[in-house]
Amino acid sequence: MSAVYPTVLLCVHGFFSSLRPSEPFLTAYLMGPDKNLTKTQVVNEIYPIWTYSYLALLLPVFLATDYLCYKPVLVLQACSLVLTYAMLWKAHGMLAMQLLEFFFGLATASEVAYYSYIYSVVEPELYQRVTGYCRSVTLFGSAAGSLLGQLLLSLAKVELVHLVIITLASATVAFVAPWFLPMPKRSLFFHMSPGVVEEPAAGSSPSPDKVEDSESRAPMISRSSEAGGSSSGFVQVLWMLFHDFLQCYRCRPLLAWSVWWALATCGYFQIINYAQALWEIFHSSQHHEIYNGYVETLSTLLGALAALLVGCLPVDWTHWGELLLWVLSLLMAACVFIMTMLKNIWVSYSSYIIFRTIYMLLITVATYQIAASLSMQRYALVFGVNTFGALLLWTLITVVVVDSAGLGLDVVTQFFIYGGYFTVISVVFLLAGLYRVFSSRRTMQEVNGESSPPPNSAVTQ
Template sequence: MMSTIYPTVLLCVYGFFSSLRPSEPFLTPYLMGPDKNLTETQVTNTIYPVWTYSYLALLFPVFLATDYLCYKPVLVLQACSLVLTYIMLWKSQGILAMQLLEFFFGLATASEVAYYSYIYSVVEPELYQRVTSYCRSVTLFGSAVGSLMGQLLLSLDKVELVHLVIITLASAVVASIAPWFLPMPKRSLFFHKSPGVAEEPKATISSDTENGKNSERRAFMMSRSSEAAGGSSGLIQVLRMLFDDFVQCYRCRPLLAWSVWWALATCGYFHIINYAQVLWENIHSSKEYEIYNGYVETLSTLFGALAALLVGCLPVSWARWGELVLWILSLLMTVCVFVMILQKNIWMCYSSYVVFRAVYMLLITVATYQIAANLSMQRYALVFGVNTFVALLLWTLITVVVVDSAGLGLNVFTQFLIYGYYFAVISVIFLLAGLYRVFSRRTNEEVLTQIHRESSTFSNGDCIGR
């Protein structure tokens, strides 16, 4: 038990303080304010896109490095990247420095896979679900506390934005201490597997929730499987195994449907949260009015967490009605995006943002459960990684064309108009998919009923004839 409690406490401490960022809701006003004196065009079209590009470029190499190095070194790298990011945010000046800052933040973001993967190698199966919930909850709580702290300091004490950056830096420094004291795992998912245990047959996706009750235990046992020559597998073998698993996983229609929504919606979600502050600054300038970005981020985080908790209480047959639910809620997200720009009212904009994030958190939780229900640990990490990579690839393409100054370099209102149409397309896709699912299921049921009737008629006639 102590061997589980110790790393769990350290992970929770690290997750809380690394997510405690009072300056986060006010990053755009800070960059456009007197401290950095950058223009909206420089921030939106030149600086912010660097995070997108670096996140995409580093995701797959960091994913492989995380497994090969057994998590802890990448956690340390993430902690150091966050500290460097906020040192530069505090002290550095100029566009190039801010672009380099965004690169290091992209490295830190890509390294989040280490935080959520480390637990697999140190926690026993019966505690896996509980400890995972602790680690995920504490990061949400840290984000909410940081946003609320920043808003209260700004509204009540009238602190300068640079002081919020210093507090965020101090929190990152505190967080950076924890990873150094984590125990070094002896195994990982792909490169370092525990020898001497026969590998179970690989699990497959099933829409039957009864079959998913023990999936977490099966998943953990899969992570401990063997057949690693000399205690580790070569890079070629790992890549070949990943490709084979990729092909087998995405042949499953339910998994493919949820993965498509995951990738498409996450791409749009990244755009909204990354440029929402720029939109708010245009509607309600921090140079003229008091802003409430911190309250909005706090509420959206808390409502998102509550929405995620509601998933377990919703009496929905996701296997039957999943696509239609995705259509309805994607349509709601579309409305939220259009309300943000068409009303040009800061309170409507704030409210729509909160609803948008809550709906996304609810659906991404459902998608996570539906995808992971009967996947082995290796496939769990692979599918989530591929979905995130596709989302980042789409995000990058849209950024290059729509946002980057090398592309169209559109203003923020036009960008959000495009994002609104983007979510409208997503809703249409899943409306068609849902209607196809309902009608095909009904057709199959009618065919089976007809076959049953004909079989019964034939059987009765046969009996009479005898």
């Protein structure tokens, strides 16, 4: 029962914070009569602020989350969401919308508290179950919000501003739940129990590749948090994180999946952030009924289904991972090109759904492949580093391609660049896969050559 109470509250918070009926129609709302902003202002001057604030806040929020034991940062996330949608409802002007994007970046960076809190209040044997609950409920909330928004728009003919008000009400409900969560007495880094020893994640078993690379993994070490509250303790934690970072990324399979994670997540963020602006070109919300809500709902549900089916696929991801990443990344690139080139809203919708489904399938595989033999401390570190790498690259692309201070390209040209970007990712993993196959064959031939007797050898008595 001690695990049920925080899990239920966390799921309530996750569901209502993800229930955003206005999300699929944000671009249409900003460019509509309520805010009366131009496409250039929305795409090139407002949306990039989310990227910059997310990157700038991720590392300090990550450290503050662990140091403050999660709950205060959960409350901060809830406050940020309420403020974001209150401003979206009442504020006007480009400067106000840029400030809104900053607060949304703070809320997004604070999501690390949502996915970390539960590990500090439940036992390790329950990690997998409660993680499944928390992730599933956010996906369900996102799908339900998109569907609700579309139904209200299509059937009830509500105005877009009413969807913003409903989203604000949902964020307010999400704001209440974290206040009743119990305050954790331990955390992953700053407030560990004395003598914590690293162990692999519950339920995991090392794969053949991880056995081969076992020399790359760090030895089991004992850690104590006796100095966790002092400045020397803070420096000690930073040094510990840096040491773990070097140890983790020496493992070649982990490095390969982490590189794909960072590269693909960067491109994924760009696609979902600017897809609505692309659809506005093909099918303007000012002159036609739009169906973005159905598209977001279907893509989320199919992505969740693909993630669930990963465990049933008869694929040796550890052996064929790079080549499969090549094929599926190339398919993602094709989806981006198709949704841009044909200039048909239904084709664009369909390509977007396929793109999101493939990404969610692969990101689930990457999550398992990376986490299977990591301790919980290193799990948090590796995924934090991967996310930071994705954000760093995402920010660079945004500055150069999107921001009006850079090239400030139009949306269609941007999507051609994103398609080329995923093509480059596929080529990188094609080369990595071919290298892996030829390297394995050469090693096998060398082993067979050493084990076979010389051709002229004879046994003498």
